[in-house]
Amino acid sequence: MTASAPPLTVTGAAATVNAQAARTKKRLTSPWASLAAIVIAVIWTIPTLGLFITSFRPQSDINTSGWWTFFKNPSFTLDNYKQTLDTQTSGSTFSEAFVNSIVITLPAVVIPICLALLASYAFAWVDFKGRDFLFVVVFALQIVPIQVTLIPLLTIFVKLHLAGTFWPVWISHSIFALPLAIFLLHNFMKEIPKELIEAARVDGAGHVKIFFQVLMPLLTPAIAAFAIFQFLWVWNDLLVALTFANDSTTSPMTVVLQNLTGTRGTSWYLLSAGAFISIALPLVVFLSLQRFFVRGLLAGSVKG
DSSP states (O other): OOTTHHHHHHHHHHHHHHHHHHHHHHHTOOHHHHHHHHHHHHHHHHHHHHHHHHHHSOHHHHHHSOGGGGGTSOOOOSHHHHHHHHOEETTEEHHHHHHHHHHHHHHHHHHHHHHHHHHHHHHHHOOOTTHHHHHHHHHHGGGSOTHHHHHHHHHHHHHTTOTTSSHHHHHHHHHHHHHHHHHHHHHHHHTSOHHHHHHHHHTTOOHHHIIIIIIGGGOHHHHHHHHHHHHHHHHHOOHHHHHHOOSTTTOOHHHHHHHHHHHOTTOHHHHHHHHHHHHHHHHHHHHHTHHHHHHHHHHTTOOO
16 A cells, blocks of 8 residues: 555545535525524624624714614714723723733633644544543533632632733633533544544554644544634633633733623713624634534534
8 A cells, every 4th residue: 555545535534524514514404494594693693783883873872862773863983992992990901901812712722622632532543441431521521510610720720829820711711621622523533434544554654643644634624613612612701701810911801891891881882892892803703714613513413
């Protein structure tokens, strides 16, 4: 067998996965399913549209009329966004909190993906004693409520002198995400034909070469699907941020927006602008990775 066999097999495996995803997608695109999806999308989008319009309306218009009156008397202003970005709450401005959210979210997405990829490969393709039992234990960790772990984790972080840094948030989000990440990536890896791995082993490939050169090209949809889940979860998280990042140097946007709601509850022009700023980046991420998201979910959910 020549050294070119594994790449050819990779292409065949990718075609199989794409064919399975295409069959499942065809079953989900009936006229009634499409109609229901359109209705849900419209209902889901109306509040976002109202928030978007409100964020650009002058303060006087917001206080005297609803956002739907904009179509009768349209008026725009960027003062809401300028004032929101410069407004300081609890020692941190909204623009600083935006940067903190990015600093928190990116490592909290990359770290669990890297660890879960290695663990998933071991559970899927490395035969060791107690593998199935350990996988069930990891999967069962998903039922542990996050709330019961916060105080013990905070105590540990304080003893390790990590309080006031980004490390507690990164570690906590990585811990909470690992069971689901391992479960999703493991199921995707198990769908890859066994013949692909055997062909690579016959050509002398070890675990490292198989993982990086054979499997990784096929795992892009699954990685992207989980990355979107994790990005949205971490970006919109308030509970973990309030527990581990509730100071001026590490506060993300969710904490600052919550403080803004408490201190300026009647300033709808600031709250609407701040809320839309907080959802703008997740929308861009989801729309840009949507095709990988759909492929990852469909390909990892079918067999045969």
